[in-house]
Each structure stands twice: as structure tokens, then as C-alpha cells.
Amino acid sequence: MMGRFAGSLIVSVLFLQGATAAPAAAPVSYGVEADTFHPVKEQNGMVASVDALATQVGVDILKQGGNAVDAAVAVGYALAVTHPQAGNLGGGGFMLLRTASGHTTAIDFREMAPTRASRDMFLDAQGNADSKKSLTSHLASGVPGTVAGLALANKEYGTLPLSRLIAPAITLASKGIVVDEALADDLNVYGKEVLIDHPNSKAIFYRPDGNPWKRGETLVQRDLAHSLTLIAKQGPEAFYKGKIADQIASEMAAHGGLIGKADLANYRAIERKPISGTYRGYEVYSMPPPSSGGIHIVQILNILENFDLAKMGFGSADAMQVMAEAEKYAYADRSEYLGDPDFVKVPWQALTSKDYAKSLAQKIDISKARPSSEIKPGKLAPYESNQTTHFSVVDKQGNAVAVTYTLNTYFGSGIVAGSSGILMNNEMDDFSAKPGTPNVYGLVGGEANAVQPYKRPLSSMSPTIIAKGGKTWLVTGSPGGSRIITTVLQMVVNSIDFGMNVAEATNAPRFHHQWLPDQLRVEKGFSPDTLKLLEARGQHVKVMPTMGSTQSIMIGPDGMLYGASDPRAIDDLTAGY
Structure with a gap:
């Protein structure tokens, strides 16, 4: 048994009038010759993740009778070994899960500021934000939450013992993994920035000749295997109160970090009501706060519901104009109102109300972009780097799990805690070091996200589940920092409004606007004619590198599972049985 887990204003108004009664797109047709991309199709269970080895670990757990949460926990631990750029024990994140019966809940295992954290700890002598302190020093780490979060999920919703779910990760760490192209590239580029200056880290990720491990070579992580074994035998207490806690606290004490044993012992993962x-x-x-993702995905969708996107068509200047303008309003609100709900009152009901969305929709001019300087946070009734990672799981009963977790930037702070083999996060950078000042990704944060002891930093991570007629229909999520929200949004809109199957929705080119900077970022693939039309309407269009790495599963009308991993990633895999 599973226990609990069983554009002028006139033009705008014309579009509004025609859109409010627009029906949803017709159900997606699968396997037809008209499909330009075809998803992976399986019947009994499916896992989509950024790493092929981790995906197979999850599929194996499903085959052994585990449910979607069991598989998700196993994948989470496996990624700590196979994808150290973001998979982690020393970071944190969010899990959204929905049972076959329709019960939906969120588990918040976001990192937490240590007891000795202070409001201005990342300012220099001149009062300016110092990114070195918040990204690559021992001060950069918040109290990790991944181990607690996965344990809570397993205890409340899993069916198999935690030790069994960690066992594959122990084997991968002790016997070694073959370095794939993605890891080799990231070690070569980012390792030189964050790993090489830390002896504990260099000993793991660099060869004796001083060069990073290359593609095809075997990476063995014995210290990490030992830490995983301790957790498998002793549970999360090994990490938060035992020998691993000693390693983390000693590392911090020796180098001016703030995390102490009491901080670790007091950490708790929290179950929250989803947005x-x-x-x-x-x-x-x-996901609810401290993620901004859920609120602003719903807010933007509420705005878009006032426009007939299906009639406009995918990649049209009209559709992109409407979506970009809606995104501006949402990101302006994000800068003002979002933070840890245990410390600040987040007006989520106002932000996600249909009436508020309609008032914003009425401000959108389809023929002319509103400059971001003219958009302020609404009158109501920080970032992660690209190197977050997401995975999705659905089992044969129809239970679904979406997990997005991270160390923040590539390899986190680059610091391995003592001999634990565990890379530490640099999530403290997600707080507003100086409210009102943009961080390096251009996101502006407010007082609601200022540093404070025991507080969880604001995030954009957005594990998302869409249901249709009460039944789970789409499970999705993505890394991408400030672009996570718009990436997930486009998966939803592509699927519902534009009638794409999950692979087509994944492969479609993406675009993004986050209010500040006033720039419409687009991937290559959109028509040059469309981009010229958008520029003529006042959008500051800039073609830039790809956005996101979605891992998604859709349950078709025939009950079959259809999945897709993002072609923007290397070595990811969707598989099932």
C-alpha cells in the first residue's frame, strides 16, 4: 500500500473581448504523422532527468515496485554522484507531488540562512554588494536541505526503505562513473573558476596531473560514497547531527563560514500547500513561496487567458508581444512582494487573482511595448544560475513527482566540506544583498528577500503539474535561474494553446522577458520577420544562448505516458518501461 501516497488600449480591448470566451485547445493527438517531434512512449512508469544513469536508477526502482516518490528520491541521490554540477546533498530545492487520487502537496527543502547571518553580510566597505562573498566564499552557503527533504518525502509518501533508495548512488560513487560530455565540459570551464582553489575539491575532480577529468575517464568519489553509506544506515541524522555535520561545521569554522552544528540540527524540511x-x-x-515560480506562472497564465493565443499562433508577433508584456508585469511584482512566507506576508491571493490579471491585461497594447521604466510593482487588493536541475517521475498508478533542486551556480561554492565528499551550495547569493540593486543576472530583489537568520532565500524554481478533468496531465520543470518561470510557462502554453505534444513543446524555441533589463531575449529559431515586427513595436530583441532544460512527462488520453528530455542538454534521458 502507498499510505498517504495512494496594441493600443482600443486594440487591446478588442483582443480581450475576443479571447475571454476562447475555448482550450483541442486534446493533443499522439503518434500522428503531423507530429514534428515524437516523445518517448511507455505504459508502466517513466523518469525524465538530465542524466542517463540517474534516469535508469529511477526506472529500476519503479520496476522493483517502488512508487514515483521512491524513484524520485533514488534519482535525487544518484544525481548527487553523476551530476555534481547541480545534483547534490549540500544544496536544496523543491518537490511537487500529486497522487493518483488527486492529493497534491509541496515539499520545501530550500536552504536556510545560518543563525549568525546578518542583513549586510555581503556588502563591502563602501556598502556595495560583493558577489565574491556571496558566491565563492564559505559565507556563501546556506544550511543544506536536500537530505531532509528527500527523507521527508520518503517517510510520508514512499513505500521502500531509504537505504534501498540510496544504494544505487553508493555503488555509482564507490565504483565510479564514466565522465560524460556534459560533466567534462563543465569541469573544464567552471572547475577552473570554483573548484581548483579548494584542495578537497581539487582532489576529487582533478587528476593527479592537475587537469580536470576528461570525457570517457572514470571518476570515483569514495568520500561521497562513505557519506551516502552513513545516511543509508543512520538516516538524515547522520547529515544533520552526526559525522557529516561535524565535517560541515569544522570546514565552516576553519574558513570563516557561518554554518554551525546547531544550524544543521535545527534544519527542517516543510510540507506546504501548492499554489x-x-x-x-x-x-x-x-511551488509556493519561498519559490516565486508558482505565483508568477499562475499570474501570467491568468493574464494570457484574456487573449486568444491559439488564434494568434505559435511564434507570431502578436502572441510573443502579449506574453512578453505579461511577463514584465509579473517580474515587476516579483521584485517587490516575494520572499520567505515564514518571515514576510506574501500577497499570493491578490497576485494570483483573475481580477488583478484582467486589470494588467487591459494595460497591454498589442501594437506597442510598454517600456519597463514605466512598469512598477502593482497596487494589490535573486536568481539561480542555469545550473539547477529538474527531474519528473510518473508511476503506473498515476502518481506524479516533479523535483527541482540545486547548488545554485555550477558546483555551488566549489567547496567540499572536509572529507565528506559533499559540495556545498552558494544559495546565500539568492538573497537580496542590497535590496533594489540588480544581481548579476539582472533580477531586482526587495526588502522581503533581505538576509535574515533562519530565512529561506527567494527562488525561481518551479516544479509544476497540470491536471485535466481531475487527472494529472503534464509534469514538468526546468533549470534556468530567472528564466525558469518563462520556460515552464511556455511548456504549458505550447501544450494547451498551441496543441503541441510534449516533445514538440520541449523542442520549440523559447523567449524571455524579466522586466529588468528591458530586453526580450530569444533563442534562434524564430522567424526574422517576427523579430522585426516585435522590434517595430518597441521590444528590445536580442538573440542569445538557449534557455532551460525541461524534463517532462505527459499522460495521454489513452493512459499512456509520453515523455521528453530537452535537446538543449547533453546526456539527458527520458526512459520508462
């Missing part, structure tokens, strides 16, 4: 909404008859569930 929910509706979009053209579909039910939307996503």
Missing part, C-alpha cells in the same frame, strides 16, 4: 489556479479549463499546481 493553484486554472487556465482554460486545466488545473495548474506549482
